[in-house]
Amino acid sequence: MEIYIVRPGDSVDGIAQELGENVEQIIYDNQLVYPYELAVGQALYIDRGTRNAVRAISVSGYAYPFIDGQVLEQTLPFLSELPVFSYGFTKEGELLPPTYGDVEWMIASAYRFGTKPILTLTPFGPDGNFNNQLIHSVVNSPEYTDRLLENLLETMDEKGYQGVDIDFEYILAEDRDAFTAFVWKVADTMRDAGYHTSVALAPKTSASQPGLLYEGKDYRALGEAADHVLLMTYEWGYTYGPPMAVAPVNQVRRVVEYALTEIPAAKIDLGIPNYGYDWPLPYVRGLTKAVTLGNVEAVRLAVKQGAEIRFDSVAESPYFTYVSEGVSHEVWFEDVRSLQAKFRLIQEYQLRGCGYWQIMKWFRANWLLLQNQFYISK
Template sequence: MIIHVVQPGETVDSISEHYNIPAYRLVLENGIINPDNLAIGQTIVIVQPEILYTVQAGDTLESIAVQYGITPMELLRNNPYISDREVLHIGETIVISYQTDRTKTIATSGYIFPHIEKSVLKKTLPFLSYLAIFNYRATSEGEIICNADDTELIQIAKDYGVAPMMFVSTITEEGIVSREVTYDILSDPSVRDLLIYNALDIMRTKGFYGINIYAETITYENINAFSEYLEKAAAIFHAEGYRVVITITPVINIDTPNMIFDKIDYSKLSQFADAIMFSSYEWARSYSYPSLIFPVNVLKRLLDYSLSIIPSEKLFLGITTLGYDWTLPYVPGATEATAITYDNAVQIAAKNGIPIQYDEAAQAAYFYYENIDGTLHIVWTKDARSFDARISLVEEFNLQGVSIWTVMRFDAQMWLIVNTQYYIEKVMGIDR
């Protein structure tokens, strides 16, 4: 795998000629939305195919997979653009395998909201081991509110060999974590017990594989209470064969250029959970200092600390796909950032003729631009180099896998990198 950084004067055709890969494949595999106007500094992932196949009359995904001794899931990972189609097109070329040296199998988890587009979901599921459905809110009384019907999503996940996980949080309808609800739950054993049995009832009824408990508000003060709650919950859930996962947002000082995190003793939780996912979810952080959320240098410090108290095989690395666009000058507590995808960032840079820069320490892309009214902006985002740097940490630190916030849109470059570095575990009976 090569990550090509677009240079001045380069086009899709010139890059295609240089690497001897058809231009249309570069566009397909990378999800390039600006093929006629590349941005300087934009990344393009180059992976040479090992075996190609031209579709014949009567071919199906299953028949081609049998012919080459692979699974339909592998074909869909190598050709995600065919995932939402009913039929293959006669004469089209599909990738049977890429030239890779992958040897390690990892687990992957992705978070969705119930309103995800089905076409995006079906493109993404071949790359996932677990699917966390962000749809359940705990109350101070121990009740669980379901926001939308997710029955179809659960079944689609299972059809693709992906384990659906019930994601429970104390996040309000406005998208804010309620510390009051968390306190009420942890301080009252009867509320904790009711919450546990309500969750168990939902998992039984809907056919979930397990539960993913969102624990953003873990502090030095409540870690013991949360550990007691988790110990009882895990004993009950495990007794019925359910997987128990904790998603933690580390407490980080984000109002300064040098991020620091609280060194909380998460080992108390790892005794009871099957996996711990460290992630930084940014909807509540749009007023933070302009920088990439969780740069790699900070992430490595967090992993070094975490692995001193948590077995590496229990840890998932959280990766966020969004970047942010800030207006300048930055005023702490007042300057609000706008969430932005990498594709959006590339379009802004290409439209304004601005080169995308790269910060090696943070492993993140950034650039400045002026709006039409003359307002200065700075954009921080993740490109293919950013994803590669983070995904490589899974092998470097021998982690269980990665969890992606969110998979509400299909990120072709990110999944191409994952697919060429690792085999993906399928826990629901469909192998790799």
């Protein structure tokens, strides 16, 4: 494969002729829309018809039950695991089904493609946000923990899930050890029943890192308890934060290097974002709210606005600016260059694989690049 960066005056036909490639293939692989306009600085995936896959990795991708059926079916061939987002629970340990729709069709689809459906467990409160009081109640009560485990096993057997993913965030520092003990109990129970357990980890760079996202998670202990972990290496740039790369590779590398001092590489999946953000400017903390957009959508926006896409060589991420109706905007997203940088980290550190948050938007070039770089372990 090759990554081609669009230059001023380029056209799809001209690029295809220059590279000796099929123009329809370039259009298809990069999801270009008629009349196939390009943005200067846009990265195009060019399929040379060869594979550079070096080893098999595990690939997961979170999805809500309202995912478009065609998007899911296009994505499943590239996934080892499909974490269904998500199940909740009460303070007393009663399991709550997803509030976003039926999951049976997703599970059936996963089985058709040889992909393992995974039950994702999250402590969402009535407002739809992570609630650490729910965590506190369950992890500190053997009775509530046992009830939740009983509910989990019953649901997994009934629905056909093959594992559970524990995605607990904002855990209180005082609950750190109780949460670790909870994960041990879940993992041991699941292993006895033939299931596996994974844990999503906030992106720490040291054991003593302060902050509500980090203090409740003991990397070493959770890495020992779980069968594998997902490093949530994204959201440096986020909805209410200042404009910046969502997953700057220089920061992602720091997280990976710390994680490897606590957890074996064979247990670590690298988190990868499948989205970008559009921030109105000037940024004002507490007031400015970015709009989430897909990576293909971001490029189409750059084309529409006549914006040149630039590439930050430190973050290894693309971005552009534009003005609409008198308001300046800054957009950061992912393209095949930024994704290739993350795939290189997986290769360099021999990680278990990667996990996408989330697969709701179809980004064909990402999956083609992933397939070119790795064999996918089913």
